[in-house]
Amino acid sequence: MTDTARPLFAVRHFRAEREEDWARLEALLDRVEKRSARRLTDDDLSELPRLYRATLSALSIARETSLDAALIDYLEGLSTRAYFILYSAREPMGVKLRQFARFGLPKAVRGIVPELLVIAALFFASALAGYFLVTADPEWFGAMVDPGLAAGRDMEASAETLRVSLYDPPGQSGLEVFATMLFTHNSRIAILAFALGFAFGVPTLFLVASNGAMLGAFYAAFVPHGLGWGLTGWLMIHGTTEIFAILLAGAAGLHIGRAVAFPGSRARMAAASEAGRRAAKVMVGVVGMMLIAGLLEGFGRQLISQDLPRYAIGIVMLALWLVYFFGGRRGARE
Amino acid sequence: MARANRLPRTLDRALVTPEGVVLNVRLASASARAGALIVDLLLMLVTLGLLTWAVGSVLSDRNAQSVAAVIWLLGFFAIRNLYFIAFESGPRAATIGKRLMKLRVVARDGGRLTTGAVVARNMMREVELMLPLTMLAMAMAEGGGGGTLSFGLAWAAIFLFLPLFNRDRLRAGDIVAGTWVVENERRKIGIDLIDAVAANDDAPSFSADELAVYGTFELHKLEAVLRQNNGSAIEAVAATIRGKLGRTDWGDDRVFLEAYYAALRGELEGGLLMGRHKADKFDTA
Numbered sequence: 371m372t373d374t375a376r377p378l379f380a381v382r383h384f385r386a387e388r389e390e391d392w393a394r395l396e397a398l399l400d401r402v403e404k405r406s407a408r409r410l411t412d413d414d415l416s417e418l419p420r421l422y423r424a425t426l427s428a429l430s431i432a433r434e435t436s437l438d439a440a441l442i443d444y445l446e447g448l449s450t451r452a453y454f455i456l457y458s459a460r461e462p463m464g465v466k467l468r469q470f471a472r473f474g475l476p477k478a479v480r481g482i483v484p485e486l487l488v489i490a491a492l493f494f495a496s497a498l499a500g501y502f503l504v505t506a507d508p509e510w511f512g513a514m515v516d517p518g519l520a521a522g523r524d525m526e527a528s529a530e531t532l533r534v535s536l537y538d539p540p541g542q543s544g545l546e547v548f549a550t551m552l553f554t555h556n557s558r559i560a561i562l563a564f565a566l567g568f569a570f571g572v573p574t575l576f577l578v579a580s581n582g583a584m585l586g587a588f589y590a591a592f593v594p595h596g597l598g599w600g601l602t603g604w605l606m607i608h609g610t611t612e613i614f615a616i617l618l619a620g621a622a623g624l625h626i627g628r629a630v631a632f633p634g635s636r637a638r639m640a641a642a643s644e645a646g647r648r649a650a651k652v653m654v655g656v657v658g659m660m661l662i663a664g665l666l667e668g669f670g671r672q673l674i675s676q677d678l679p680r681y682a683i684g685i686v687m688l689a690l691w692l693v694y695f696f697g698g699r700r701g702a703r704e
Numbered sequence: 705m706a707r708a709n710r711l712p713r714t715l716d717r718a719l720v721t722p723e724g725v726v727l728n729v730r731l732a733s734a735s736a737r738a739g740a741l742i743v744d745l746l747l748m749l750v751t752l753g754l755l756t757w758a759v760g761s762v763l764s765d766r767n768a769q770s771v772a773a774v775i776w777l778l779g780f781f782a783i784r785n786l787y788f789i790a791f792e793s794g795p796r797a798a799t800i801g802k803r804l805m806k807l808r809v810v811a812r813d814g815g816r817l818t819t820g821a822v823v824a825r826n827m828m829r830e831v832e833l834m835l836p837l838t839m840l841a842m843a844m845a846e847g848g849g850g851g852t853l854s855f856g857l858a859w860a861a862i863f864l865f866l867p868l869f870n871r872d873r874l875r876a877g878d879i880v881a882g883t884w885v886v887e888n889e890r891r892k893i894g895i896d897l898i899d900a901v902a903a904n905d906d907a908p909s910f911s912a913d914e915l916a917v918y919g920t921f922e923l924h925k926l927e928a929v930l931r932q933n934n935g936s937a938i939e940a941v942a943a944t945i946r947g948k949l950g951r952t953d954w955g956d957d958r959v960f961l962e963a964y965y966a967a968l969r970g971e972l973e974g975g976l977l978m979g980r981h982k983a984d985k986f987d988t989a
Binding site for chain 2: 382385389392402403423426429430435436437438439440441442443446447448449450451453454455457458466467470472473478546547550552553554557558561562564565566568613626639640642643645647648649650651653654657
């Protein structure tokens with residue numbers, strides 16, 4: 371018995387000496403998890419990393435010297451919990467949002483410029499193709515535009531019907547409901563374009579192309595009646611924001627698809643997650659843009675019925691977005 | 705790193721902290737993930753029901769009709785898109801369902817879980833879950849729309865069972881966001897079993913030969929038996945150990961086992977300090 375008494379004492383001593391620290395760390399973690407990190411005092415905040423490191427080092431010692439499996443298990447669980455909380459450096463939501471709006475979002479958008487150019491080229495090429503196809507053979511209109519969406523604005527429509535659809539205020543009230551519906555619907559389509567990018571970007575390209583073709587088909591219906599200029603104004607007031615947002619969503623989806631298909635020198639999974647995180651940041655911006663586009667379309671377009679102000683608002687919005695995304699300092703930190 | 709090393713068949717993964725300590729984490733099983741998802745979906749459904757009920761009761765007032773419609777549309781949008789994101793970007797990184805199943809979301813590279821990653825993994829739900837659900841609902845409403853129905857089912861099946869086809873239990877959203885879901889169970893600090901012996905003066909003592917019989921593996925098994933404190937198991941183990949040692953002192957079984965545990969642990973831990981690790985009873989080195 372005598373020769374086992376010494377290590378027995380040492381091990382008990384080891385635990386007794388540190389147990390208080392572990393309990394204190396556990397209590398602090400509980401408070402952080404209950405979202406009261408702000409109620410931690412300054413002492414607590416400086417104590418947290420110290421206790422974490424002490425626990426981690428106790429774990430290392432215990433692994434080498436102790437055969438108490440339950441104790442090692444406990445220390446491992448506690449260290450893991452502390453690790454996840456400490457290394458998820460949590461700034462208040464307000465600070466995070468401001469950082470994101472100032473640096474994160476423009477930087478993420480600048481990171482997907484190649485895809486954005488491809489998507490934009492595809493969109494406008496499909497619009498041109500749609501225009502020429504429908505002009506050559508009006509049968510194509512039905513294939514490109516959903517009849518429910520066209521609501522009578524098709525190739526057989528008279529100039530008067532088309533003019534009314536552009537300039538007359540809508541019959542029913544409830545612009546706020548219309549604006550909200552536009553926002554939620556467009557956001558959903560944008561999120562879909564993003565998420566479908568996972569399949570190597572193919573469905574995203576298809577979605578963008580079909581939207582472009584639809585735009586072209588509408589032009590083919592309006593231009594012969596001399597309403598091309600008016601249609602542009604009608605679209606532009608919200609379109610510079612909305613179409614820009616859709617192109618960004620498509621580009622975000624394509625960004626993921628490209629990383630999955632051609633990961634380059636990185637591992638495929640690493641490339642996918644890096645692209646996914648950047649694309650997700652863009653998508654947060656896209657949802658915000660859709661909100662603004664919904665307001666512009668739901669209220670602005672319905673209430674402003676002259677071409678000139680419509681053009682002015684559209685161009686100003688486009689300029690604002692371009693300056694915001696691409697005008698910042700290149701080297702600006704995140 | 706070789707691919708074979710990277711993909712163990714179990715759900716246990718090693719995570720190296722920046723301090724260089726290896727922490728063992730266990731990935732959430734597919735069934736726990738499914739359970740959490742079902743809880744979350746039910747909660748979303750209940751919230752949506754409450755929202756609809758609240759809006760419906762306001763709707764009788766003519767003037768408030770459009771306000772109610774706006775609130776409902778925005779509420780539906782928020783429940784559908786923000787529920788998961790809001791909960792997972794909190795300090796617990798878990799939705800209510802995940803909390804119940806004791807899970808949390810973690811960045812796969814061991815770094816911090818950014819809001820970007822949380823947004824990415826949850827926006828993918830739109831194609832993984834919402835799109836097939838919408839398709840199924842549409843097919844049901846149309847009444848036996850065979851094509852849409854089977855396409856929707858096949859689509860849902862691909863994404864739903866994706867976690868079962870990779871060893872890391874990743875769904876499409878996890879792949880895109882670089883995250884995975886791990887178990888996050890609180891472990892209680894147990895009593896130190898040697899305290900009982902230190903307090904007991906008439907505990908039996910053991911000779912060096914008797915302590916050389918077993919190794920670490922058996923010690924841990926003995927610890928588990930003592931902590932579970934199941935009467936018949938203690939009796940059986942005590943009888944086995946007495947037989948092995950050839951001892952005939954028929955005292956209380958638990959007192960005997962606790963004393964042997966303390967003595968054996970002291971012996972083996974003393975060996976560890978000297979650099980001798982005896983893995984199990986067959987280890988003679």
